[in-house]
Amino acid sequence: MGISDRKEREKEEMRRRILDSAKKLFLEMGYEKTSIRGIADDIEYSPATIYLYFKDKNELLYVLHQEAFVEFGKTFEKVAHLETAFEKLIQLGYEYLNFAFSNPELYELMFLLTAPMETLEIRDDVWEEGKNVYFALENLVAQCQEEGHFKNANVPELSMMIWATVHGLVTLQLRKRCGMFSEEEKESRIQGGLNSLIQVLKAY
Structure with missing residues (x-):
């Protein structure tokens, strides 16, 4: 597997991790009480990382x-x-x-x-x-x-x-x-x- 393939796989894995965390928090806490910071804390990354993949929590839920x-x-x-x-x-x-x-x-x-x-x-x-x-x-x-x-x-x-x-x-x-x-x-x-x-x- 080349470097570009590995990076693409890692990118998709991070995207999936963010989505899985968002789904869990949306269902546990509700849409209004879920925040990008809360999702970031859940996956132990900074909010800036989330924004590299999704514009906001609306897009995540969509x-x-x-x-x-x-x-x-x-x-x-x-x-x-x-x-x-x-x-x-x-x-x-x-x-x-x-x-x-x-x-x-x-x-x-x-x-x-x-x-x-x-x-x-x-x-x-x-x-x-x-x-x-x-x-x-x-x-x-x-x-x-x-x-x-x-x-x-x-x-x-x-x-x-x-x-x-x-x-x-x-x-x-x-x-x-x-x-x-x-x-x-x-x-x-x-x-x-x-x-x-x-x-x-x-x-x-």
Whole structure:
């Protein structure tokens, strides 16, 4: 390995270290209470080192947000082998729950922290990753309609309803709003909620 290759690897390792620290602190302390100095202290480097890689904490959170959506987008790959669009849509619901509960920190960054969306107001680029994932869902619903499902449905509105319902099930659990139920009952009710949505979609 040449000198330039080693330097590039070391640069990428430092960038990853900064991002991992930022993610930990954002989730532990919240966006407002996390500072560049705090991240620097956590990795035992000076704040100046952070600024060599990222402009500010907005950019740090934005990059983490993008990465989370790229990972989430892989759920669509897990249903690609299924034969019909409707089968893919149904399985995608289960994959959504599995992703959220297996990766609660990523889900928090994607959907439950407000700061990533606020950074878009001061950036020139478009939120491509989130947009691509959402419109992949909308395209799948449109394909279901072409197969004969949802004949009289407005595809964008139905897509939003599907996403909002599954997101709501996840959020109730991750934000601990199901404390009136036992752990076993929580899981049963969340899975039952998704199953009920599927039955509604089948009858649509």
